Amino acid sequence: MSVQEVLPLGGVATGQSGDFRADHLLVAEMVKPGSKVLDVGCGEGDLLQLLEMRGIDGRGIELSREGVNRCVAKGLAVVQGDADTDLVNYPDDAFDYVILSQTLQATRQPRVVLENLLRIGRRAIVSFPNFGFWKMRLQLLIGGHMPRTENLPATWYDTANIHFCTIKDFVQLCDEINVKMERSVALDLYGRPVPLNLPWWVWNMFGEQGVFLLSRGEGK
Amino acid sequence: MQVAITRLIANEVDGQMGSVKSIPSPAISADERSHEVDHPSSQVAHFGTEQPLRLDCGVDLTPFQIAYQTYGELNAERSNAVLICHALTGDQHVANVHPVTGKPGWWETLVGPGRPIDPKHYFIICSNVIGGCMGSTGPASINPASGKVWGLDFPVITIPDMVRAQAMLIDRLGIDTLFAVVGGSMGGMQVLQWTAAYPARVFSALAIACATRHSAQNIAFHELGRQAVMADPDWHGGGYADHGIHPHRGLAVARMAAHITYLSDAALHRKFGRRMQDRELPTFSFDADFQVESYLRYQGSSFVERFDANAYLYLTRAMDYFDIAADHGGALAKAFADIKTRFCVVSFTSDWLFPTSESRALVHALNASSARVSFAEIETDRGHDAFLLDVPEFFDISRAFLQSAGKARGLKGS
Structure with missing residues (x-):
C-alpha cells in the first residue's frame, strides 16, 4: 500500500491525492487543520497548495x-x-x-536550522533523504563512488546537498539538542511506510527517506 | 551649485551658447494646465471648514478638495473597492485618456478591462494626492484666504497627510474596508502608510518598487531636482504664478535628472547606445547629438506641460520625509504588529532607486509581525520604471495575489 492509499486526507479528494508526492501527503496528514504553518524551502509550492x-x-x-515567483503567481x-x-x-x-521538506541536507548549518525551526514553531516536521538506505550503502561499498538515486540524481560536484545524514544520525542529533520525536515514519523507495514494529536499524536500511514530527523536549 | 545652474540657464535664455538648443517651451499653455488645478476633469470631493485636514506640520488645511476617478461598480457589500495610489508625477487618470496630454492612462497595463485590476470585478478609485496639481488642493491651487495661488505659502505635506486625505475620501464614498490598496514608488509608500495607519481598513496591500523610508541617495536626487527648479529665474521664489510664467526650464532639468534614476544603465544602453540623433557625425557643439540627449530633453519638455513646479517641490519633499519606522519608535515591525492585511511586495532586479534590499527589509519586518506576505523579485533590466511597463511576470503575480485575496474576501468572479 502506498501513502496515497494509507492516508485519508480531509479536504483532498481521493482521486486527487495521487497528484501529490508521498512525503507531502504524509506531512500534510501530520498537520492539524486550522493551524498556521511555515514551509521552509517550499519549492514551487506543491505542499503549500495541499x-x-x-x-x-x-x-x-x-x-x-x-520558485518564489511561481508560488506567488x-x-x-x-x-x-x-x-x-x-x-x-x-x-x-x-x-x-x-516544515522542512527535503531541505535539511542542503543547509549550511543543519543543527542551527533545526533549533530555529523549533523556536519559531511549536512543532517541526522534517523530511530528508536517508543516506543509510541500502542502495546508497551498496553504491559506496560495491561501486566505490558517491551514491546517486532517482530522487538524488546530481553528481557529487554539482549537488546542492552538502550535509547528508542517515536516519540514525538524525535521531542522534535530536537527542543531543533535546528535541522530542512525536512521530517517525520511514518511507521506502515506493513511498510506502516501513512497518512500525520493525527495529531502527531496519528503518535506517530500508527507509529511502525519513519524515519526523518533532517538538521541544522537556525543559525547553 | 545653485549659482552654476542659474548661469547655465541664463546663458541658454540669452542664446549666448551658440548652437545650444534650450529645452523647448511647452506646447500646452500654462492656462490649460492651471485650469485642471482648480477645475479638474474628474469627480471632486470638497471638504469644508467643518472637516479640516490635520497635517503633520501642525497646520489644519481647510477648505480643501480631492479630485478622483473611479472605474467599475461598488458591490452591495461594499467589499470590492481597490484604491490605486499614484507615484510622484502621476495623477488620478490611471486608466483613462489624460485630459491635458491626450495620452492613455498611466497604468493601463495593470488597470482596465481584462487586466489584473479589472473594473468588471472591482470598484477602482484613484485620487490625485494632496499637494498635487491635477485637482486636489496643492501649491498651485487658489488660497481662499488671499484669493491668489498658494505657492510656497502652502504648508509642507507628508505621505501620511496624503493618506489621511485619501481616508477622508474613502469615508465620503461610504467605504469602510478597502479590498486592496495598490501602488508603486511613491504610491507604494502610500500603500505601506495605509497599512500602518489603518490596518483594519486594508484587506490586502500590493506594494511595488518602494521602501519604508527614503534613502539618503534618493533625498540627494530630489534635492538636485529642487535646486534645478529654484535656480530658474522664472521661479521667482515660488511666486511665478503672479508673473504669469512657469519655470519650465528648471523643472525640465529636474525631470531629466530624475528620469535617469528611473531607468538603468543596461536599459539606456539597449535603447540608445551611443547612437546619433538624425545625423551621422558629431556637430562639435552642445546640440543633442546623441539620441539619449534628445530623449531626455523630450522627457523634460513634455513633463512641464502637465506638471506644476511648486507641486514637484512639495511632493519630492513628502517622499524625503517618509520613514515608517521613525514614526513607530524606530522599530519597523512595530508599525505592522498583529496586522491581518495580506501583503504582496514586488521589487525589480535593476531598480537602483528602490532596490530589492529595501523590499527585503520590509518583508523581514512583516515576517517578524507574522503578517501574511508574498514577496517576489522580478528579473528585468528596465530599472525602477519597470512597474509601469509591460512585464508579464509582474502582471501574473498581481493577478494571482488579488484573486487569492478575493477568494479569502468572498468576492465573486475573482
Missing part, C-alpha cells in the same frame, strides 16, 4: 527566485529567503508547525 486545500494557513520561504504567501540566514527574522512561536 495544505491550503486542507484549510491550513500556509506560508513559505524559498531560495530560488523562479499561484496566490501563495511565499517570500524569497534562505533557511540558513532568514529564519532569525521570525519571532518565537510564530507558527504551529514549521
